[in-house]
Amino acid sequence: xxxxxxxxxxxxxxxxxxxxxxxxxxxxxxxxxxxxxxxxxxxxxxxxxxxxxxxxxxxxxxxxxxxxxxxxxxxxxxxxxxxxxxxxxxxxxxxxxxxxxxxxxxxxxxxxxxxxxxxxxxxxxxxxxxxxxxxxxxxxxxxxxxxxxxxxxxxxxxxxxxxxxxxxxxxxxxxxxxxxxxxxxxxxxxxxxxxxxxxxxxxxxxxxxxxxxxxxxxxxxxxxxxxxxxxxxxxxxxxxxxxxxxxxxxxxxxxxxxxxxxxxxxxxxxxxxxxxxxxxxxxxxxxxxxxxxxxxxxxxxxxxxxxxxxxxxxxxxxxxxxxxxxxxxxx
Numbered sequence: 372x373x374x375x376x377x378x379x380x381x382x383x384x385x386x387x388x389x390x391x392x393x394x395x396x397x398x399x400x401x402x403x404x405x406x407x408x409x410x411x412x413x414x415x416x417x418x419x420x421x422x423x424x425x426x427x428x429x430x431x432x433x434x435x436x437x438x439x440x441x442x443x444x445x446x447x448x449x450x451x452x453x454x455x456x457x458x459x460x461x462x463x464x465x466x467x468x469x470x471x472x473x474x475x476x477x478x479x480x481x482x483x484x485x486x487x488x489x490x491x492x493x494x495x496x497x498x499x500x501x502x503x504x505x506x507x508x509x510x511x512x513x514x515x516x517x518x519x520x521x522x523x524x525x526x527x528x529x530x531x532x533x534x535x536x537x538x539x540x541x542x543x544x545x546x547x548x549x550x551x552x553x554x555x556x557x558x559x560x561x562x563x564x565x566x567x568x569x570x571x572x573x574x575x576x577x578x579x580x581x582x583x584x585x586x587x588x589x590x591x592x593x594x595x596x597x598x599x600x601x602x603x604x605x606x607x608x609x610x611x612x613x614x615x616x617x618x619x620x621x622x623x624x625x626x627x628x629x630x631x632x633x634x635x636x637x638x639x640x641x642x643x644x645x646x647x648x649x650x651x652x653x654x655x656x657x658x659x660x661x662x663x664x665x666x667x668x669x670x671x672x673x674x675x676x677x678x679x680x681x682x683x684x685x686x687x688x689x690x691x692x693x694x695x696x697x698x699x700x701x702x
Contacts, residue, residue, distance in 0.1 A: 374417045382411035394464060395677070409463045434461050434672060435487035436470040437479055439496035441589055444470070447645040449661055450493050453515055456665020457491055464673055477504050489672045491515055491665075495558040511675035513668045517558060518685055523675065525668040525686045529559050532657040532690030533566025534573075536639045537611050539655075539692055541574045543700060545609040545637060547582065551597040551621060552613035554588040560613040563641060567611055581605045586617070594620030602628060609637040609698075619650045622697065633699030643693050652696030660688050 380387040385404060393400045393408035400408075411417075436454055438444065444451045458468045466488075469481055474497055481487045482505065489511035492502060502519055505512050514524040540548050550567045552560040568578050584601035586593030594617030601610070602624065612618035618640030625636050632638055632652060640647060643658035667686050675681060694700050 374415045376417075378415055379408065379411050379417050382415055383408045413463060430488050430676070431486055432465060433467050433469050433481075433487045434669060435479065435481045435490040436468050436493065437474065437490055437497065438470065438472055438493045439474055440472040441496060442472075442494055449516075449642060449644060449659075452661035453493055453665040453668070456662035456667075457669045458665075459662075460666045460669035460673075464669075466669075466673070474498060474501055477501065478508070482508075482510055488676045489513075491668050491672055492517070509679070511672060511679055513672045513675070515664055515668045521683055523671055523683045523685070525664050525671065525688070527559070527659050527664070528687050528689050529562035530566040530569065532641060532659075533563035533611065533613075534570045535566075535690070535692055536641065536657050537567050537570035538574065539694075539700075540609045540611065540637060540639060540698065541570065541576070543609075543637065543698065545607075546576055547579075547605075547607045547609070548576075549582040549584070549601050549605070549607035549610040550613070551584050551594065551601055551610060551617055552586070553590075553593040553597070553617060554585045556588060557613075563613045579605075582607055592620060593617065595624055597621070598624040607636060609633075609639070612638065612640045615640040615642045615644050615647050615654060615656055618654055618656065618697070619646055622650055622654075632697055637699045638697045640697075641690075643691075647693070648695065650697065655695045655698035655700070656693055658691040658693050660690075664688060 376387045376390050380390045389400060390408050393405040436457055438450055442450050444454055461468050469487055471479055471481060473479060490505060491513050493515045495517045502522060506522055514522055516526060518524040518526050537548060550564060555561055571578055581604045584597045586597035597617060598621035610621055612621050618638050622632050622638055625632050630636055640654050640656035643656045647654040647656045
């Protein structure tokens with residue numbers, strides 16, 4: 372027998388009308404009550420009558436997820452975890468997620484064909500002109516891991532996270548700390564570079580450009596190239612890498628030079644993806660809550676679909692320092 376709104380209401384201890392408002396993001400429902408309703412719906416396996424509801428509301432009941440083709444959606448990848456969060460929140464509200472990696476046109480096919488009610492645009496690689504065109508067309512949209520004036524976004528506190536990572540190395544006694552990234556033109560890496568410089572300034576350490584290096588924009592082994600370039604200029608006692616892949620490739624270069632991590636050069640990364648626990652030594656890094664970013668992005672997009680005329684907001688999620696062997700704190 373199919374689960375009904377009444378069944379969900381009984382499980383959640385609320386009225387059926389409250390369940391309807393919570394599932395449709397309509398009316399005043401407290402965050403605690405909405406979460407209780409969503410949990411009850413998941414536990415009971417409740418599925419709204421999608422076709423009828425979509426027709427009645429004049430919607431597709433689909434959210435679009437757009438990403439640049441050079442990024443990965445594999446399980447455990449950065450944007451794969453973001454997408455998992457988007458899908459989880461969308462399904463809790465009776466929506467489906469369509470995704471595409473085609474950013475070559477002024478308007479994605481899913482928008483032209485009116486197959487989605489709104490879009491989540493993931494990553495800094497999405498062309499600015501495309502974002503502006505979608506905004507001008509009135510498409511509800513939310514950026515993830517990117518931000519632009521007058522557009523809703525969900526981002527990581529890159530500056531604050533980098534600042535904490537470098538401060539951690541300074542507390543361990545390091546003063547000659549390098550910074551490496553794939554390239555400085557990436558918005559997230561540029562913000563992490565700002566956090567690196569801010570930490571040095573706050574601890575009275577001079578900024579030395581010879582302790583910084585970038586690799587090859589969007590190319591394989593970019594971190595490997597960046598670390599080799601850094602060591603050609605200077606040998607720091609510690610390195611802060613702008614993401615985990617760059618950190619892992621830096622560790623490889625350090626070992627090839629006959630040096631040890633962390634005894635000769637400590638290494639800290641950023642992301643805490645699936646790679647981090649499996650480097651040798653395991654990588655100290657800043658954890659980014661990727662699935663949570665996806666959940667918050669979907670939640671905000673659903674709000675915009677319901678009430679489009681809202682001022683844009685930026686939701687910024689803090690990071691968490693995860694200490695492992697590569698920084699030397701446990702030695």
